[in-house]
Amino acid sequence: xxxxxxxxxxxxxxxxxxxxxxxxxxxxxxxxxxxxxxxxxxxxxxxxxxxxxxxxxxxxxxxxxxxxxxxxxxxxxxxxxxxxxxxxxxxxxxxxxxxxxxxxxxxxxxxxxxxxxxxxxxxxxxxxxxxxxxxxxxxxxxxxxxxxxxxxxxxxxxxxxxxxxxxxxxxxxxxxxxxxxxxxxxxxxxxxxxxxxxxxxxxxxxxxxxxxxxxxxxxxxxxxxxxxxxxxxxxxxxxxxxxxxxxxx
Amino acid sequence: xxxxxxxxxxxxxxxxxxxxxxxxxxxxxxxxxxxxxxxxxxxxxxxxxxxxxxxxxxxxxxxxxxxxxxxxxxxxxxxxxxxxxxxxxxxxxxxxxxxxxxxxxxxxxxxxxxxxxxxxxxxxxxxxxxxxxxxxxxxxxxxxxxxxxxxxxxxxxxxxxxxxxxxxxxxxxxxxxxxxxxxxxxxxxxxxxxxxxxxxxxxxxxxxxxxxxxxxxxxxxxxxxxxxxxxxxxxxxxxxxxxxxxxxx
DNA sequence: CGAGCCCTTGAAACTCGTCAATGATCGTGG
DNA sequence: CCACGATCATTGACGAGTTTCAAGGGCTCG
Numbered sequence: 001x002x003x004x005x006x007x008x009x010x011x012x013x014x015x016x017x018x019x020x021x022x023x024x025x026x027x028x029x030x031x032x033x034x035x036x037x038x039x040x041x042x043x044x045x046x047x048x049x050x051x052x053x054x055x056x057x058x059x060x061x062x063x064x065x066x067x068x069x070x071x072x073x074x075x076x077x078x079x080x081x082x083x084x085x086x087x088x089x090x091x092x093x094x095x096x097x098x099x100x101x102x103x104x105x106x107x108x109x110x111x112x113x114x115x116x117x118x119x120x121x122x123x124x125x126x127x128x129x130x131x132x133x134x135x136x137x138x139x140x141x142x143x144x145x146x147x148x149x150x151x152x153x154x155x156x157x158x159x160x161x162x163x164x165x166x167x168x169x170x171x172x173x174x175x176x177x178x179x180x181x182x183x184x185x186x187x188x189x190x191x192x193x194x195x196x197x198x199x200x201x202x203x204x205x206x207x208x209x210x211x212x213x214x215x216x217x218x219x220x221x222x223x224x225x226x227x228x229x230x231x232x233x234x235x236x237x238x239x240x241x242x243x244x245x246x247x248x249x
Numbered sequence: 250x251x252x253x254x255x256x257x258x259x260x261x262x263x264x265x266x267x268x269x270x271x272x273x274x275x276x277x278x279x280x281x282x283x284x285x286x287x288x289x290x291x292x293x294x295x296x297x298x299x300x301x302x303x304x305x306x307x308x309x310x311x312x313x314x315x316x317x318x319x320x321x322x323x324x325x326x327x328x329x330x331x332x333x334x335x336x337x338x339x340x341x342x343x344x345x346x347x348x349x350x351x352x353x354x355x356x357x358x359x360x361x362x363x364x365x366x367x368x369x370x371x372x373x374x375x376x377x378x379x380x381x382x383x384x385x386x387x388x389x390x391x392x393x394x395x396x397x398x399x400x401x402x403x404x405x406x407x408x409x410x411x412x413x414x415x416x417x418x419x420x421x422x423x424x425x426x427x428x429x430x431x432x433x434x435x436x437x438x439x440x441x442x443x444x445x446x447x448x449x450x451x452x453x454x455x456x457x458x459x460x461x462x463x464x465x466x467x468x469x470x471x472x473x474x475x476x477x478x479x480x481x482x483x484x485x486x487x488x489x490x491x492x493x494x495x496x497x498x
Numbered sequence: 499c500g501a502g503c504c505c506t507t508g509a510a511a512c513t514c515g516t517c518a519a520t521g522a523t524c525g526t527g528g
Numbered sequence: 529c530c531a532c533g534a535t536c537a538t539t540g541a542c543g544a545g546t547t548t549c550a551a552g553g554g555c556t557c558g
Contacts, residue, residue: 088481091381091478138383145545188547225312
């Protein structure tokens, strides 16, 4: 199993053997973090850059009254705080959702990365895709009713996890409670529960434990208006059985 | 009045005279666009990069049923489609809100920009701030009731427009209808109208025509939990009278 | 077996959306 | 100069989606 980070960058562009071996050696430390613990906190000015190498994590923001909004999921190969390199300070927090392993890369290593044109462009691509996902989430939150919102998220996660090599066919593990899903989609936990039941009733998707199985991707995607263009995975070769690449035009 | 683009980059870092004059010469063409017209459409693979040099515009996404979500506002100095340079294709559209002037910069010029370290870092900063704003908008949409959502947006626009030199004290022009505001915050136009009245009733802010005047920034910010940290304007020197830089800690 | 966590359910209240109509303002043309 | 249409803001009534409160059920683990 190759480094998930390298795997991710190669979704954008092929890397030279030299670049790959360089990327394989940049990790300073690597440690394990239990589920449901903070990895980085809002306001931190981290010295090293953190990279998720196993497990699930999320970005989130809190309100005074304690309500939480999850603003992104992190899967293996995703940077936690690359932006602190430029922005100096975290404007949100990051917590593990499952047990994670987190690797640290020093600032100087990151600087070296940016001097390699191919890698620098790949890092830029990563940032821009994150931004595109945020825009789609905003559309999701603002314009779709609860059940479609959930369906959309499930479609997105299938494609992302496939790209990360973590989805097996049309199934994947999503170690997330209904409360966390509710915090992601701006719903109350109770309504989340009822909307999940409504989704289940369509028969397009099943959930047992934390295992998602998408029975009919095409219909699920259609039911919520999911299109994959915003993930910018165009160059992705691997397209398993049900061919979930739906495009709008 | 200096180039608004240069002005913006200098919020992040001072530029050398050489960098500044370089930036002053990169514009290929510049043209005027009437209000409410598309500047760039989803799916476009624009050859040149577009820059707003006057007026207001917005990024938006449409759903099949015609509902629209505005996912960002563009003010003078903002890039429209820098990401097409990497992502190849627009995943959203851009429309003018008022009459705008739009400048075009060729791809090759952009490539030159990225070879100048100071400018390259400033461009990176721009991208990361856009992303941070999106995360805050997501929090806004997911966790705040209608009136607070609006208040938050008004606070943000004051700080952004001040940074762009377009706010006079605590007032600014916002050439946006209630329908557009509703599409921005995921509300119906009717509810938007009633929520605006509720906001007006607090006395913290007034709107006549398209002119916003913030009467008591501190109270308005407090009422909606606005904190400016996510805008990453720390190095901003100019702080007019009422000192609206609110920080959480 | 009990504690804790998560999922599920019911009922009532509230925010917000939809439909439909009325005003207000402004630019245009007769 | 005024009537007209167009665009935008406003209002009322009603209904739907969603939240809140409160309680019960299932599962896992010590």
